Amino acid sequence: DAGITQSPRHKVTETGTPVTLRCHQTENHRYMYWYRQDPGHGLRLIHYSYGVKDTDKGEVSDGYSVSRSKTEDFLLTLESATSSQTSVYFCAITPGGGRTDTQYFGPGTRLTVL
Amino acid sequence: GQNIDQPTEMTATEGAIVQINCTYQTSGFNGLFWYQQHAGEAPTFLSYNVLDGLEEKGRFSSFLSRSKGYSYLLLKELQMKDSASYLCAVRDNTGGFKTIFGAGTRLFVKA
Numbered sequence: 001d002a003g004i005t006q007s008p009r010h011k012v013t014e015t016g017t018p019v020t021l022r023c024h025q026t027e028n029h030r031y032m033y034w035y036r037q038d039p040g041h042g043l044r045l046i047h048y049s050y051g052v053k054d055t056d057k058g059e060v061s062d063g064y065s066v067s068r069s070k071t072e073d074f075l076l077t078l079e080s081a082t083s084s085q086t087s088v089y090f091c092a093i094t095p096g097g098g099r100t101d102t103q104y105f106g107p108g109t110r111l112t113v114l
Numbered sequence: 115g116q117n118i119d120q121p122t123e124m125t126a127t128e129g130a131i132v133q134i135n136c137t138y139q140t141s142g143f144n145g146l147f148w149y150q151q152h153a154g155e156a157p158t159f160l161s162y163n164v165l166d167g168l169e170e171k172g173r174f175s176s177f178l179s180r181s182k183g184y185s186y187l188l189l190k191e192l193q194m195k196d197s198a199s200y201l202c203a204v205r206d207n208t209g210g211f212k213t214i215f216g217a218g219t220r221l222f223v224k225a
Contacts, residue, residue: 035215040217041217042118042201042215042216042217042218043157043201043203043215044215045212045213058212090156090157101145101205101211101213102147102159102162103147103159103213104159105156105157105158106156107155107156108155108156
């Protein structure tokens with residue numbers, strides 16, 4: 001257990017509304033990631049963070065922003081949700097100093113945009 | 115570019131052996147991972163290969179050939195609980211370290 005929680009676990013919202021998903025970790029890991037998972041596409045990286053206030057874009061960052069004001073929290077915001085953002089969102093961490101850079105995932109948030 | 119291919123679905127019988135293949139193309143290979151993901155749950159780490167050869171861990175083994183861009187995950191003595199998706203992922207160091215995931219192979223274990 002890498003001590004990762006995500007909230008909310010399920011959310012239904014309407015097109016055009018803002019949505020914020022939260023990832024919380026308890027073990028002071030430096031690296032945190034947001035992925036989305038869709039059938040046929042596997043996990044795709046949205047944004048990642050390598051420290052407080054240090055973030056960078058992944059391969060599918062359009063329409064998403066992130067913030068990390070504390071080590072333990074990594075927030076993903078959809079400024080104006082669209083139906084194409086209906087997906088399962090996973091947060092992940094990489095324990096620092098590990099040779100393999102294995103990623104450990106939170107339980108996921110299922111987001112439906114109507 | 116980067117590309118990972120693995121079969122979409124496989125079916126095997128309880129007690130048998132199954133091999134899930136993964137081929138990849140990447141310019142900055144830095145390791146290959148296998149993850150298991152049960153329906154409705156998060157992926158969990160199974161194995162890691164960075165050098166050619168076989169890594170064995172209990173009923174699961176993973177093989178890598180870097181020259182062929184090829185890996186497989188071998189599951190022995192299949193159990194019903196092994197029914198899950200298996201994700202092949204490659205770590206690429208081009209333009210910063212990133213992990214690229216395949217779409218996954220759904221394995222069905224039947225009695």
